[in-house]
Amino acid sequence: MRETDVIIVGGSAAGATAAITARRHYPEKEVLVVRQEKQVPIPCGIPYVFGTLGSAAKNIIPDAMLEKEGIKIVVETVKALDPPKQMVSTTAGEIGYERLILATGSLPVRLPVAGAEKDGAFPIFKDIAHLEALQKRIQTATHVVVIGGGFIGIEFADEIQKLGGKTVTVLEIAPHCLSLAYDEEFCVEMEEMLKSRGVNIRTNVKVVEIAGDKQVQAVRLSDGTSIPAEVVIFGIGAVPNIEIAKTAGLKLGPTGAIAVDRAMRTSCEHIFACGDCAEKVSFFGGRPSPLRLASIATLEARIAGANLYDIRREHDGTVGVWSTAIGNLAMATAGLTETTARQNGYNCVAVIVEGPNRHPGGMPGGASTKLKLVFEKNTGVLLGGQVRGNESAGEIINIVSACIQKRMTAEDIAMFQTGTHPALTASPIAYHLVNAAEIAIARMRAVKQPNDTERQ
Amino acid sequence: MRETDVIIVGGSAAGATAAITARRHYPEKEVLVVRQEKQVPIPCGIPYVFGTLGSAAKNIIPDAMLEKEGIKIVVETVKALDPPKQMVSTTAGEIGYERLILATGSLPVRLPVAGAEKDGAFPIFKDIAHLEALQKRIQTATHVVVIGGGFIGIEFADEIQKLGGKTVTVLEIAPHCLSLAYDEEFCVEMEEMLKSRGVNIRTNVKVVEIAGDKQVQAVRLSDGTSIPAEVVIFGIGAVPNIEIAKTAGLKLGPTGAIAVDRAMRTSCEHIFACGDCAEKVSFFGGRPSPLRLASIATLEARIAGANLYDIRREHDGTVGVWSTAIGNLAMATAGLTETTARQNGYNCVAVIVEGPNRHPGGMPGGASTKLKLVFEKNTGVLLGGQVRGNESAGEIINIVSACIQKRMTAEDIAMFQTGTHPALTASPIAYHLVNAAEIAIARMRAVKQPNDTERQ
Numbered sequence: 001m002r003e004t005d006v007i008i009v010g011g012s013a014a015g016a017t018a019a020i021t022a023r024r025h026y027p028e029k030e031v032l033v034v035r036q037e038k039q040v041p042i043p044c045g046i047p048y049v050f051g052t053l054g055s056a057a058k059n060i061i062p063d064a065m066l067e068k069e070g071i072k073i074v075v076e077t078v079k080a081l082d083p084p085k086q087m088v089s090t091t092a093g094e095i096g097y098e099r100l101i102l103a104t105g106s107l108p109v110r111l112p113v114a115g116a117e118k119d120g121a122f123p124i125f126k127d128i129a130h131l132e133a134l135q136k137r138i139q140t141a142t143h144v145v146v147i148g149g150g151f152i153g154i155e156f157a158d159e160i161q162k163l164g165g166k167t168v169t170v171l172e173i174a175p176h177c178l179s180l181a182y183d184e185e186f187c188v189e190m191e192e193m194l195k196s197r198g199v200n201i202r203t204n205v206k207v208v209e210i211a212g213d214k215q216v217q218a219v220r221l222s223d224g225t226s227i228p229a230e231v232v233i234f235g236i237g238a239v240p241n242i243e244i245a246k247t248a249g250l251k252l253g254p255t256g257a258i259a260v261d262r263a264m265r266t267s268c269e270h271i272f273a274c275g276d277c278a279e280k281v282s283f284f285g286g287r288p289s290p291l292r293l294a295s296i297a298t299l300e301a302r303i304a305g306a307n308l309y310d311i312r313r314e315h316d317g318t319v320g321v322w323s324t325a326i327g328n329l330a331m332a333t334a335g336l337t338e339t340t341a342r343q344n345g346y347n348c349v350a351v352i353v354e355g356p357n358r359h360p361g362g363m364p365g366g367a368s369t370k371l372k373l374v375f376e377k378n379t380g381v382l383l384g385g386q387v388r389g390n391e392s393a394g395e396i397i398n399i400v401s402a403c404i405q406k407r408m409t410a411e412d413i414a415m416f417q418t419g420t421h422p423a424l425t426a427s428p429i430a431y432h433l434v435n436a437a438e439i440a441i442a443r444m445r446a447v448k449q450p451n452d453t454e455r456q
Numbered sequence: 457m458r459e460t461d462v463i464i465v466g467g468s469a470a471g472a473t474a475a476i477t478a479r480r481h482y483p484e485k486e487v488l489v490v491r492q493e494k495q496v497p498i499p500c501g502i503p504y505v506f507g508t509l510g511s512a513a514k515n516i517i518p519d520a521m522l523e524k525e526g527i528k529i530v531v532e533t534v535k536a537l538d539p540p541k542q543m544v545s546t547t548a549g550e551i552g553y554e555r556l557i558l559a560t561g562s563l564p565v566r567l568p569v570a571g572a573e574k575d576g577a578f579p580i581f582k583d584i585a586h587l588e589a590l591q592k593r594i595q596t597a598t599h600v601v602v603i604g605g606g607f608i609g610i611e612f613a614d615e616i617q618k619l620g621g622k623t624v625t626v627l628e629i630a631p632h633c634l635s636l637a638y639d640e641e642f643c644v645e646m647e648e649m650l651k652s653r654g655v656n657i658r659t660n661v662k663v664v665e666i667a668g669d670k671q672v673q674a675v676r677l678s679d680g681t682s683i684p685a686e687v688v689i690f691g692i693g694a695v696p697n698i699e700i701a702k703t704a705g706l707k708l709g710p711t712g713a714i715a716v717d718r719a720m721r722t723s724c725e726h727i728f729a730c731g732d733c734a735e736k737v738s739f740f741g742g743r744p745s746p747l748r749l750a751s752i753a754t755l756e757a758r759i760a761g762a763n764l765y766d767i768r769r770e771h772d773g774t775v776g777v778w779s780t781a782i783g784n785l786a787m788a789t790a791g792l793t794e795t796t797a798r799q800n801g802y803n804c805v806a807v808i809v810e811g812p813n814r815h816p817g818g819m820p821g822g823a824s825t826k827l828k829l830v831f832e833k834n835t836g837v838l839l840g841g842q843v844r845g846n847e848s849a850g851e852i853i854n855i856v857s858a859c860i861q862k863r864m865t866a867e868d869i870a871m872f873q874t875g876t877h878p879a880l881t882a883s884p885i886a887y888h889l890v891n892a893a894e895i896a897i898a899r900m901r902a903v904k905q906p907n908d909t910e911r912q
Binding site for chain 2 (some may be wrong): 013025045048065113178298302319323333363390392393394395396414416420429434438
């Protein structure tokens with residue numbers, strides 16, 4: 001039987017980061033990544049395979065990133081796990097370990113309707129052969145339907161419309177696309193952008209059947225209408241891949257993922273879990289969080305990897321920070337939206353500011369940036385933020401995230417020392433984050449009706 | 457005699473922001489901006505008047521920004537200030553006040569060498585007529601020399617070379633341009649960029665004379681050589697404009713600016729000062745800080761404006777956060793460089809990480825981003841950061857700044873919850889900020905020689 005110090009099962013965002021972290025924190029330990037894919041797709045890059053990048057081969061997590069840290073990689077499928085013996089069984093034999101990290105990810109789901117298994121209906125597997133098969137089918141299709149208007153759904157739709165000559169339709173059961181991540185005024189902007197690029201958007205619709213013979217021919221909706229489709233893509237989420245853990249007797253959590261404590265330890269000594277396969281709790285209130293993102297997975301991996309032999313880190317709960325981009329329109333969100341904050345019982349002050357991302361606005365690259373901040377009304381603590389802008393929106397949201405994680409108040413943010421530059425950012429007089437905080441402070445001080453949003 | 461509640465003297469970044477803040481914090485008070493310029497140039501935008509924007513008229517702080525907050529503006533020059541009578545005298549008469557904020561800015565300096573007053577030698581006044589005169593002279597010049605290789609100097613040089621047909625030379629007394637703001641490895645990159653665009657850079661040089669008859673003809677250096685020049689621009693800094701304050705008997709501070717406490721109050725009750733005219737202390741150690749930036753001015757203005765009738769805010773000291781851009785190369789800095797940190801007695805761990813700002817790197821807009829973080833070795837507290845990248849560098853530095861201001865440690869940053877996106881940011885596995893923090897942690901834990909920089 002082979003022996004090593006640390007085994008990581010899974011080589012995607014969580015597995016790779018856990019391995020790197022383990023090596024950095026315990027450089028004397030041997031770290032082995034066991035994964036079933038020869039090459040691992042970058043999970044967030046998958047939609048871009050179909051348009052911008054052109055092939056799945058251009059969207060690979062480089063092994064060099066692991067190899068330069070002295071991490072070993074074997075391509076084997078783990079069949080079983082024996083916690084008392086501290087041993088995994090793979091397609092190539094058994095391997096003993098001191099510590100184990102499960103980073104087995106998630107599996108995409110099909111909509112539970114008639115016809116969902118038909119040829120031409122594709123969940124989004126993070127697997128190169130699968131993605132290549134999907135790409136081949138898309139190339140010859142003239143009608144593509146994407147079920148689910150979350151960020152994966154809209155990114156797929158936009159990338160496929162870039163190929164030209166196809167009718168692409170997004171179906172969303174909620175009143176708006178992206179509505180779990182953004183308040184309505186942001187969702188509407190993104191929907192308009194998608195429409196202007198030729199993507200059809202149907203919201204408030206329920207799919208009742210994937211119609212066709214063997215092959216998909218149409219998607220039938222509850223209102224009796226049908227949309228022709230040779231390819232149907234399910235962008236409706238994923239379920240944790242917990243088979244090995246469950247069979248080995250590890251406890252599962254309330255959402256069906258592997259139960260972990262704040263140190264990312266499972267119910268079994270010596271075994272940690274991180275990423276899509278692990279349970280998550282929200283930074284806000286501590287209840288289970290349904291979010292599954294690569295950036296969440298990598299944080300959990302940095303916790304798990306650092307805690308293997310000593311407990312060095314504990315998770316404060318998932319803030320939820322992510323961004324998306326369609327054309328030159330980038331949108332990003334962190335923490336709670338105004339809607340979700342109110343649903344969770346918070347009394348909020350929400351402020352929207354909008355202005356140029358350059359000063360003067362006539363500088364090259366000048367575009368309007370819109371920022372919304374949501375504060376708890378009594379304490380002034382920042383609960384969330386949303387940004388619509390261009391490239392920089394992807395980093396502005398990380399400033400917002402830093403503020404949320406350190407539970408900064410509107411007053412803290414109003415006192416922010418920012419760097420600004422004519423060619424790169426908004427003006428220091430009207431820097432969005434500070435400006436929104438100042439307006440929120442004025443509103444929190446004023447005796448006004450609570451719970452209304454002010455736009456400046 | 458006219459009467460008002462709050463007078464702000466000066467209408468640039470500090471004055472405008474102080475006025476807006478005063479109105480937001482004390483909406484029942486009347487706020488009057490008294491300024492001498494009919495139109496106020498955006499200070500940071502001034503270099504861009506000469507190339508990118510093409511005219512000073514395109515670089516104006518819009519009065520609408522003040523007017524929509526209900527702020528009054530008069531264009532008058534303040535001649536004197538009478539603190540006991542709470543009154544200012546202007547070119548148009550006297551105005552009484554309850555509270556006064558001095559935001560009188562700074563005045564650019566000429567190099568104290570022979571010939572510095574010659575026709576053709578220009579300090580950079582924040583004044584439209586002056587800028588238009590300079591622009592006219594530049595248009596007909598074939599040799600332009602910029603004295604001073606700080607960010608203003610290099611931005612001027614690059615904008616002037618954009619006009620074409622001119623020899624543009626930057627003279628810097630230190631071994632490198634930008635060396636007060638960046639460690640050498642960053643300075644060198646910027647110098648290479650400038651050279652590749654046709655700007656001549658002469659470092660380690662001392663100017664001894666501006667030669668010529670009435671008009672500037674050349675700049676003579678201490679090594680005996682001369683550089684031809686019809687226009688010489690002094691980009692060597694500015695001194696606080698404190699004449700009114702001094703005459704009125706307000707105390708001055710150690711650098712000759714108006715002395716203020718942490719609430720931005722001057723030695724005289726009811727009078728506040730902010731921006732370039734006010735003394736500054738460093739966030740690091742609390743000694744006087746020589747930095748004068750619009751973004752510092754606006755923070756001070758938000759403190760002064762909020763404190764007019766109650767003390768609501770205190771200054772933690774100047775972190776120093778700023779950025780610059782030449783072509784598609786953006787550089788940004790916050791807090792202490794490794795060099796200045798060591799000069800100030802800190803035992804540092806400095807880490808440099810470099811990698812693509814997209815994932816995969818082949819996504820459009822992909823470029824290399826370099827980040828350096830400097831931590832205090834014993835506590836892990838972040839002391840400073842420098843970024844070289846593209847547009848987003850201007851916001852990445854604001855994440856760094858947030859971390860510095862909240863005295864976050866490498867461990868805090870390693871636990872950062874970031875948002876990432878293929879089209880907008882680095883990968884979540886190798887997000888620069890987190891990656892640099894993790895490397896620093898490993899180095900702080902390891903028993904190694906202190907005080908050396910590790911590059912990854």
